[in-house]
Amino acid sequence: MSTVEIADCIIRGRTIDAPASPGASADEADKAQKVTAFYGIPYAQAPTGERRFFPPAPARLQGELSAETYGPTAAQNQYPEAALAIVDNPLIAGNERLNLNVWTPDTAGKAPVYVFIHGGAYRHGSGASETWNGASFAAQGIVAVTLNYRLGAEGGIQLEDGTSNNMLRDQIAALEWVRDQIAAFGGDPEHVVVGGESAGAMSIGALLASPKAKGLFHAAILESGAAHNVVRKEGAVAVGKRFAESLGVEPTAEALGSLPEEQILQASAEIEAEIGQAAGDERYADLAGHSMTWQPSIDGDVLPQHPLDVLSAGEALDVPVLIGTNQDEGTMFVAGQGLYEDATAEHVVKAARVAGAADPEAVAKLATDEANPHPGASLTTFTDMWKFQLPLRDFLKRRKNYSAPTYRYKFTWASPKFGGLLGAYHMLELPFVFNSVDTQATKATAGEDLPKTLVAAAHGAWVSFIKNFDPGWKPYFDAETTTTGVLDANGLTVAEDLDEELLSTWEDYR
Template identity: 40%
Template sequence: MTVDSAPEVQVASGRLRGRMDQGVAAFLGIPYAAPPFGARRLRPPEPPARWEGERDAAEYGPTCPKDEGDPLFPEVVIPGEECLNLNVWTPDPGASGLPVLVWIHGGMFMKGSGSVAGYRGTSFARDGIVCVTINYRLGAEGFLYLADGTANLGLLDQIAALEWVQGNIAAFGGDPGRVTVAGQSAGAMSVVTLMAMPRARGLFRQAVIQSGAAAQTLTGETAAHVASRLAESLGVAPTREALSEVPVERLTRAASALLKEFQTAADPSKWDVLPFAPVVDGDLLPDHPLDALRKGAGGGVRLLAGWNRDDTRIGLVPTGMIDIVDERILSVMVGANGGPDGTVERYRAARPGASTGDLLAAVTTDCLMRVPVIRVAEARVEAGEADTWMYRFDHESPRFAGRLGAAHAVELPYVFDLLDEESSRALIGDEPPQVVADTAHGTWVRFVTDGDPGWPRYDLADRSTALIDDGITVVDDPDGAEREVWADRR
């Protein structure tokens, strides 16, 4: 296969003709499940149909119905019903035994797709890894819960994609026994949930979670209330049959409106709840993921877990909210998130001169991102799982006069080593340092390839954590005093 040739592979459903992408072979828009519309709408995924002849896999396929994007996270919208598709980049379809990375995108379970330009797998393929990115159903289409025996359709989509990888990735040079599943934000929440699900057992050997864990998992009661509220807003009965008759665009808009209602609720206790998310339904997901991990779920899966030092500044700095936070708002938010008496004083003592907005960013980052990730690691230690590594991404973005910091998603262009991607400029600036990409991307490559990122495993004695910037600095229990504030926070 020359650089100018169109690569071809044979998968279970038929033959694919891809294209070359920066020196690696790319096969895009491959259906892993049948279109989830018509009689299949709001139902578990079904196998894709076979095709005759050669299928063109040179362009991304349709995206799943979703919420709108924003300037920092531009959305890709591709119309069409065959939206349960995935993309594969490989250094050599003729190879064998290559490690595989399956990427699950984030976006609050409301946005995103596997065809976002910043998720191109070219750099991973360049470094010897078969990279797969997937679509899955979002919002009400993927996470509506009606207590009728069908739940977590978006997770079932992810499992169907992983099953497709098991059956087909060898055609691209990948080893189905060397699969790492990774995700960021809602994608990371998905990964932790998959680790806890009996149905996903054996589909991957390793996992990476970035800025997301298990804290957003919904109870059946909460999820059923969301469904009832959604149906009420649409003027239909809260049944699968009635809601499946609602036009897709209308259901998507109603789900988006419900998300905004939660985000702007007068009751601040709702501010950290996503209305559409994995549901503990007692069947597909029998237990809360943390409880399942403590019982040994995910046993034998090596885990690389991390968060960004300033994760929640992504919602505070671009909006200007960080400058209107006063002592009252700070106190209310700390209380709503379960911070005990003395929390603000503890954080203020560690940050002399910090504004109230800066303190809120530090508190909410720990409460909503850092501590949930640590809880996953602790649950695994409790179950006797030793193969967990922890990191924190510390590189600061120069955007918004340098105030954005190491905010949510700032790490992604560095992890994917796609610093030339124009759509990332609004998030990381015009001159992102390659050395940070060498460090972050290199860390993931080592883990996916060798199963060890290169620093000590996480335990409860030392809590070794790698701080990632233009190099790696390993410290024990960074900001441990603040971590202890949240001892009672799940």
Template identity: 40%
Template sequence: MRPVLATSHGLVHGVTGPAGIACFKNIPYAAAPTGPLRFAPPQPPPAWDGIRDAGTHGPTAPQAPYPPPMDRLLPETLVPGEDFLNLNVWTPDPAGRLPVVVWLHGGAFTNGTGSLTGYDGTAFARDGVVLVTLNYRLGAEGFLHLGSGDTAGANPGLLDQIAALTWVRDNIASFGGDPDRVTVSGQSAGAMSIGALLTMPAAKGLFHRAALQSGAAHHTLSPASAALVAARLASILGVPPTRPDIAAVPVEQLLAAQLQLRGEISARPDPALWGEAALNLMPFEPVVDHDTLPRTPRDAIAEGAAAGVDVLVGCTADEFRLYTVPSGLGALVTDDLVERTATTYGLPPGAGVAAYRAAFPGASPGELFAQLATDWFYRLPALRLAEAQARHGARAFVYEFAWPSPAFDGALGACHALDVPFVFDNLADPAFAPLLGDTPPQPIADSMHAAWVSFATTGDPGWPAYGEPHRAVHRFAAAPATSRDPHGELRALWDDVR
């Protein structure tokens, strides 16, 4: 018999899968963001009569497909429709009082969905955790901001996430979840979103732990940078740079303009043209508008804005190789580009690259470039988040994922996004095959998934907390180990870089 459960807006009819796991898909947590609600904060969904079918995934947020070669490496599921502010729930026991994990997908704030088969929550539910995945607005629709004079507010995409977390608080008990034990978890843009949520007043109290994969609290736009991006977007669209004029543009035209804009930033990453977006090449991301996001998350967390929230945070060993190896960029990198990249990131001229050459002897210029970008974009933000939380009375646990992908003859290493199927214990999902190959190591998935379950359940993933002077980092690899301050000399090199 298909299970029927009650939400605050109506009854939902789910399905029962393997081992008695009940799944409910396409539950609206906010109204469709169309018409006057486009670019506006999320509003409650309308109630429905009868029993809503929750047996299949619903629409996904509008987005352009990944460009080659990423379209072959990163799985996508695109379903058209306006009611894409929906979520999915997996539960082993609707009568229980179980810990909850709310998953925020990645995709550089322009791609992704909570409906990927790889995010199937059966393994979490099997192990006693209620899992929730969701969609949120992407690109300009989620993160457009016209600068300091834009009083309409910013970050609808983050506000969507908060609306979903509010739905969890108000409804998850009906699905067997404990609203007082919610862990928000995410990867890449999802983890960067969590870095912002940790400091947003509207998110306070909606979650109690946070697990951040390959993203932390360092990548946001100022209103001035967001205004530069918005002005160029409006110019490409041929409309005035106002919210109503951009909101009147059809979705497909807006998506095409976003692609052109991102291409222009990548081709000419000049801070005078794009502000902070010139460094991380993401034109749409959380904006510090001094209202929804009052301060930069990096500074707010350093001063204790997220005090008391335990975190699990880390990255993969070779994050940036996903962007340099398949594209062929790594083979074009010169020693001069490595030096210019290091100094652009703020490392001391000469000495910065010399330290990396000493730490990675024999590395090619492309490999050094990828390592520098990995550390600046992912590793250092993770460590600084852990350090801040430890200083302010929370427990912080740091990890590194180091199993190398067999793709591209092993040149990808442990690249960005490779760890996701291990956390979900979904190695058999065909969508991950291009990165995982034919025989990914199940023991690593067993240990990594168990660590996330343990953290959500008890607050402890199974290794010592990070903090001075020990700085424990657990490495998920064929030979797992917990070490003290790995590559500490490089970490110290970045201490004066903010």
């Protein structure tokens, strides 16, 4: 057992065995390295009751705190049963939901810090998944942090009373806690790298543009998400009004906070479904196009401007970035949700129209491969390109002349799970990045006997970037060509001008 003291509180963690380092010999693997884990430390007051929709307030910790088990996770509707076959999402009941977890190699050290923000489309997710536990990073001399933040309407609603972007406010509060307290856990507050996957990466795309987050991190890793997923203030406020109207209360944080949690969760899902079908309503157009109602929004406070405009202006030029996608991002959202077989050509056109394509028919044609013209395949390609690859492309181009480097990766190893149907699907890189392939959570969702060469390459690249702001290959824009680190069964290879022709073609239809 290990303890640390912050302010008026003594926090008790526990010593655990870290996974063997990728590539370790049998003798080395038998000598488990010990690290210390602190789970469920509140970084802000419980967002329940009247505080449910309020901005986060600093936690008040006194006396002793047992941090030996994961704390409560955010209020949410669980994933559908089918999705849980590939997504580990443990839910833990309790009020102190704004908490974080810390893994450290040495509480007396001064190590680089990695703060990871989970994904889940801003409606699902948990900082308690063993797939992204930080023990292996701690074994590599890094203090790792995961966290919980508000989801659904609680996290993303914007109201005319000033309520907005609570998910980002929570993440910023966690980063402020890291700045103020991480030294007690052996971390260096002047060397903080923030990372995230899917909605977590999209959050970082927003945090790069937020004046409230400036200086709280010194490099960033974005996995399968960029800076597009931010909506207009007018649309966000309109949804907030509709949400309150559906519940029969005034559109204020105080009125909404008076309602039972079950009612909030039900309405959160119902309004999201309603808005997702409202592409013809100008008030909600950009929300329908993004397929996530409760995502960040421009509010004049946390986000004064759209992140893409901020990136174009060079506001985050001093932050090195590692960013990338998986080869088959679209499969989870089509085949993984049972939409493949029943897809029609009209479904593809409709998806392009809802997403805001200027010429939906032309985009649907572009997404169709003559070798496999099945509409399910076309819908998968459209989802992959429109939602992930093109936003990545735009992010990269807007950072072309930055002084801080931007590195691109691409994860291409195809999983044999489900007969190989999903390929290198959304989220698949995470157990490789975290060296968590031997956890029960990963074995249940990604499969067993995953390639150790790929584990070594992916985990090694992340460790290198977190420590040195360099993953081990050249920046994307370095000369006349572009450079990408490719992660596949053989480990790491480096490609020049990868996907350039394909991405350029699609750009013309955006």
